[in-house]
């Protein structure tokens with residue numbers, strides 16, 4: 001083999017290697033089966049709103065004005081035919097495949113959030129936006145504290161939650177944005193004080209229409 005031929009084949013090899021390497025880096029990272037199952041369990045615990053009979057949402061939600069014809073149940077394409085990193089409202093870390101964001105705001109969802117909700121089984125979840133869905137009768141479970149090592153954004157605006165905000169919310173020391181507006185929460189002053197003392201990264205706090 002001449003020197004040029006050798007150089008040429010090294011070049012071809014490098015091209016081949018870098019293309020498979022980048023393929024692995026882009027399309028082969030998938031969300032773990034465990035995290036996918038947690039998302040599917042969350043989906044299974046909910047039903048879709050029917051706007052012709054579910055009057056409260058129909059009357060009060062601004063989602064229809066905001067989204068028009070794209071106001072549809074967000075979890076519709078959450079099924080095993082595609083990788084869960086491609087599901088509506090799901091964001092993954094591209095290097096690890098961990099689920100790091102869930103935004104199902106205006107998702108036309110209805111149900112109860114219990115303390116055993118599989119959402120709290122997502123150990124790298126940074127952003128959770130459940131705003132403008134109907135979780136009437138749900139409280140914020142103290143187990144929200146299980147997300148303390150990752151959660152930076154929590155948006156529960158207009159979800160019809162009720163009851164006391166649990167002390168464990170003060171464990172979420174990485175929070176940058178917290179929106180609990182337009183629910184029937186009661187926020188005990190000492191819980192709020194501890195939250196403000198502990199969440200030193202907090203930049204946005206929205207508590208419109210909450211009893212303190």
Ligand SMILES: *[C@@H]1O[C@H](CO)[C@@H](O)[C@H](O)[C@H]1NC(C)=O
Pocket residue numbers: 020021024028
């Ligand atoms: C790409 O990923 C596959 C499956 O994870 C693995 O078998 C293969 O060795 C990887 N290839 C490279 C070039 O890293």
Ligand SMILES: *[C@@H]1O[C@H](CO)[C@@H](O)[C@H](O)[C@H]1NC(C)=O
Pocket residue numbers: 050051052053
């Ligand atoms: C919504 O409710 C109406 C009235 O009961 C019914 O006719 C319709 O089929 C329902 N739509 C869905 C998607 O379930």
Ligand SMILES: *[C@@H]1O[C@H](CO)[C@@H](O)[C@H](O)[C@H]1NC(C)=O
Pocket residue numbers: 076077078079080081082
């Ligand atoms: C699964 O989701 C895909 C879109 O990602 C959709 O085309 C398909 O109809 C869904 N399948 C079921 C059984 O819902």
Ligand SMILES: *[C@@H]1O[C@H](CO)[C@@H](O)[C@H](O)[C@H]1NC(C)=O
Pocket residue numbers: 114115116117
């Ligand atoms: C979660 O808790 C609720 C209420 O306690 C219960 O009805 C439900 O079966 C539980 N779900 C799972 C998956 O354990």
Ligand SMILES: *[C@@H]1O[C@H](CO)[C@@H](O)[C@H](O)[C@H]1NC(C)=O
Pocket residue numbers: 142143144145146147168171
């Ligand atoms: C949150 O509170 C519950 C009971 O109030 C407690 O059992 C649990 O260990 C606390 N911490 C976390 C991280 O959930």
Ligand SMILES: *[C@@H]1O[C@H](CO)[C@@H](O)[C@H](O)[C@H]1NC(C)=O
Pocket residue numbers: 148170171172173194198
């Ligand atoms: C503040 O956060 C730390 C770390 O999560 C926790 O150990 C501590 O109990 C929290 N303090 C209050 C007052 O909630």
Ligand SMILES: *[C@@H]1O[C@H](CO)[C@@H](O)[C@H](O)[C@H]1NC(C)=O
Pocket residue numbers: 105106129131132155157177178179204206
């Ligand atoms: C929470 O989500 C709602 C609906 O998407 C949005 O209008 C609101 O601005 C969000 N809150 C924060 C603090 O970003």
